[in-house]
Every structure is written in C-alpha cells, then in structure tokens.
Amino acid sequence: MNPSQPIRAIQDNIARVIKGKASVIEMAVVCLLARGHLLLEDVPGVGKTTLAHSLAQSLACSFKRIQFTSDLLPSDIVGVSMFNRQKQAFEFMPGPIFANIVLADEINRTTPKTQSSLLEAMSEAQISVDNQTYPLHQPFMVIATQNPAEYHGTFPLPESQLDRFLMRLRIGYPSLDDERQVLERAYALHPAENLQAVLSTDGVLELQQQANHVHMDESLTDYLLAIVKATRHSELLSLGVSTRGALALNKSAKALALVRGRSYCLPEDIKQLAPVVLPHRVMLNRTQGLRAQSFEQAEQIISDILDTIPVPV
Structure with a gap:
C-alpha cells in the first residue's frame, strides 16, 4: 500500500474539523503510526477532545471515551470479574480500555491510583485482573487531555506516567480567520460526528509496519x-x-x-x-x-x- 494517500486522507479529514492546526494534526498522525500515546495539554475550549474524537472517527476502529473524575476507580477503566449465576463461575467484564482508540478526558482529575491503572496498558498493550492477563485490541492508542491552568481538585501526572506518552502537544488558540470559520458552522451534533472513516484497522496496522x-x-x-x-x-x-x-x-x-x-x-x-x-x-x-x-x-x-x-x- 502506498502510504501517502491514506495518510493524507486522515489529515484532510481531521482538518475539516480542526481548522488551522496542520502541524498538530500531523503530529497526532505521527504518534498513531509510531504506536505511541498522546497527551494533549492546553486551556479549555481549544479542541483537545475534538482532535481526539476526529482522529478516532477517521479510522474504522473502536473508540471509547473515559471521563476522568475524582471518584473513578481502576475497575471502571480495565473491567471487573463478576459472578455468573448461570455458569456458576466468575466472568470477566471488559472495561472501556478495550478499544483501539481510548480518550482519557481530563486525566489529571482522577486519583493517582486510578491513573496508574493505565500504566500496564500503555506500556505492554495488556491489562491484568485477578491474576489473569488480557491482551488489548490492536492498534491501541491512548489520547489523554488535561488543563494546565487549573489546579484545584487535580492530581498532576507523575513522571512514570508522563514517560508513557510518546508526545505532549499543545493546540493553542486558532487564528481569527480560522475561528471565524468555526463560528460560521452550525452543528446539531459534535462536529466530529459528521466525519467518515477513511482507513481500516488493517490499514493502520500496515502503516505502522511500514513506519518500522x-x-x-x-x-x-x-x-x-x-x-x-x-x-x-x-x-x-x-x-x-x-x-x-x-x-x-x-x-x-x-x-x-x-x-x-x-x-x-x-x-x-x-x-x-x-x-x-x-x-x-x-x-x-x-x-x-x-x-x-x-x-x-x-x-x-x-x-x-x-x-x-x-x-x-
């Protein structure tokens, strides 16, 4: 497969929603092809979540969003074993981490214990529950967002957690012309919902192999x-x-x-x-x-x- 066409298709698709941020979009695609995880850190309202959602919508991959809060538990992310009365046995119920693209929204609003539940998943693409190891879907990418300007009720990511992210990006405010285009659009739903997938799961894996x-x-x-x-x-x-x-x-x-x-x-x-x-x-x-x-x-x-x-x- 010639990589130029699908890569350009992904970038153009995201650019339909994220205006005037070609370099940020390029870095997000690079992070995906390098099998890495992305940390988007910027002030509220500049498109961090929209960028993650647009990238996921551009791929024919599974996508899950986790809203991180102070009462979120590790089991809410990785899953939990529950007793099945019919089978008379414990059965593992997968959490939202079992997706190709996982959006960890406002990751610094949850406790360090819950943050650490992502370490194994981000490092080894697997999770361990009750002495059982479960491989995650491939490709697998965590896109986390956080607000650097607000510190009340937040838990800064430790160095070990930060080191798991391939890149740390800031989006920044758009130019006036780009912001005008955003204001002139009228969406009944989230702007990324109108995007169509331009690359399959197998296509992503093939591009990742070519990058290697x-x-x-x-x-x-x-x-x-x-x-x-x-x-x-x-x-x-x-x-x-x-x-x-x-x-x-x-x-x-x-x-x-x-x-x-x-x-x-x-x-x-x-x-x-x-x-x-x-x-x-x-x-x-x-x-x-x-x-x-x-x-x-x-x-x-x-x-x-x-x-x-x-x-x-």
Missing part, C-alpha cells in the same frame, strides 16, 4: 543518542531522557518520515520532534512556579541542547 521499516542512517542514530546523552549531563536537569525516551524519538522520527512520503529519516525529523517528545521526560534541577512553567523551561533547555549538537550532513 523506515531507514535511519547510523549517523542519525549517533545524533539522536548525542541529544539524549546531553540531557543526562546537563547541569540544568536532575533527570535526563531515559532509554524509553530515546526509543520514542527514534520511532517518532521514522513515522514522521513516512508521513512526509520518505523511506528514510533526515536530521530535520529529529530536530522537529525533540521538543514534543523529550521535555516531559526530564526533571529540572530547580522547579519554580507552576508545572506548566516548568514544562516550558524544559522545552527551552531541549531547544538549547539541539543548538549545541552538531547536525550530521
């Missing part, structure tokens, strides 16, 4: 590792990028090359992805102010590191 086989030159691997090493030796950081982070940047670069119609990676792929793949995986030596401000500082540190690493020719 994109060529990355040895010099680019050395370049990537030099960036990761620099984060571990930076005086501004108390914790650098882990091996999982290096793998995430490697997978993302290959997926971005495929999205842009190439069978090989370029240094620009790594440089463009590092600011969305690496900052949420590091810890500052001195964290002052809000976590959102700290994340912006981490982005700046990663950007400064990129300026110091020689780019391979």
